[in-house]
Structure formats: C-alpha cells, structure tokens
Amino acid sequence: MHTREPVLPISYIMEIFYRNGRYEDCAILAEFVNIASEGVIEYLFHDLIPAMTPVQIVAQNLCSEDSYYSYKNAIVAEYNQNPIGVSLSYPSHFHRIAEEMKNFLPEDRLEHFKLFYSSRVEDSLFLNALCIDERFRGKGIGTKLIALTKQKANKDGFKALSVMVLADNTDAQRLYARCGFKTVEAVELKSHELIPHEGGCLLMKCKIEL
Secondary structure, eight states: OOOOOOOOOHHHHOOOEEEEOOGGGHHHHHHHHHHHHTTHHHHHHTTSSTTOOHHHHHHHHHTOSSSSSSGGGEEEEEETTEEEEEEEEEEGGGSSOOHHHHHHSOHHHHHHTHHHHHOOOTTSEEEEEEEEOGGGTTSSHHHHHHHHHHHHHHHTTOSEEEEEEETTOHHHHHHHHHTTOEEEEEEOOOOBTTBOOOSOEEEEEEEOOO
16 A cells, blocks of 8 residues: 655745845845835935836845845845845945935935944944845844854854844844844934834944854
8 A cells, every 4th residue: 555645734844945135136126125114215216217116226226236235235135036035235334325326315314314324333243134035034044144144244253143124013022032142232214104003213334253
C-alpha cells in the first residue's frame, strides 16, 4: 500500500532568496519604500509633478545609477522570483536636507521635517526603509534583511547601523530591539493628515559586532 506524504505548510517549504537590488526592481521597491514611510512619502511628494504619483517620483529617484538614494543600495528578499521585502540603506551623512531637496520640495514641507533630517547617528549606515509584504511577515525576513544590512555596514567600514522609527510603531521598535537597536534620541515630528501618527520619531542605533 502506498501512503501519501503529508503536505507541508508553505511556511516550512518556502525558499526566500536575498540579493542586491536591480534596476528593474525600482517600481516595486518604491511601493515598499512608500509603505515603510507610513505617510512621509505622500506628504513630501504629493501634487509636485503633474500626472506623477509620489510612488512614481520615488521610483524615478531609485533608478539613479550614482545617487545614494538608488536601487544599488537596496537588499531585496525574493520569493518565486518576486520581490517580497526590501532594506534600503546609505551613509547617515546623506540623511539631511540637501540642496537638491531645497530646489525640488516646497519650503513648508522641508520645515516640517527640519528636526527629522537634522537628527542622525554620525558615521553610521542609515537604514532608510525596511518593508516586508504583509503576506510574508512573521517569518524572520525582516530580521534577515537587518542582518544582511549589518553585514553591508561592516563591509563598508561602519561601526553602527541607525534607523528612524515612528514613536507609535511599536511593532517595528520591538523588531529593532530584538536585533540589538537602542533608542538614542526622541525626535519631534508634528502630526499631519497625511502622517497620522503621534509622538514623533525615535532615532535608534545598533553597534556592528560581527
């Protein structure tokens, strides 16, 4: 008699691959970055360019070959050849209001984020965005992406990884805490209808010890 082997749940047979970002990822990466921003992207880029959404503007920026804000600075989690998560990071000295931002974004929007962009952990790799497709959360993908970003930081000579987290996003704070991050500063960020969060942000830091 032949017996049928039990079918394993997808969580047990799922193979997740991790790789560097590619040019063709830019559109989906922009979607992830927008979700991770929790309203910040919408606030900064809404109604700026006719016939372009904030996500499309971000995608266009990510297509850059030589900018710090590029697909080249992304680590992608992939399942069945589809991106399901992303970590986007770059040196913390780029976390600022640069001249090109002043030339592109309205002054009042930049003023709203003045403290946000002036708070950083110097000489660290800044984790700008971490996002996992909600269908794949709770499977350790975020933890793995953070670990790979730490490796990237170490390879590039950084002694710390930093991230800015909304103060009311306790799930993200718990994830970062499990990965060794500690809060170093509370940063004021006023609420807005496009950024419906209270309590500002927390700047968190993790020492690189690989």
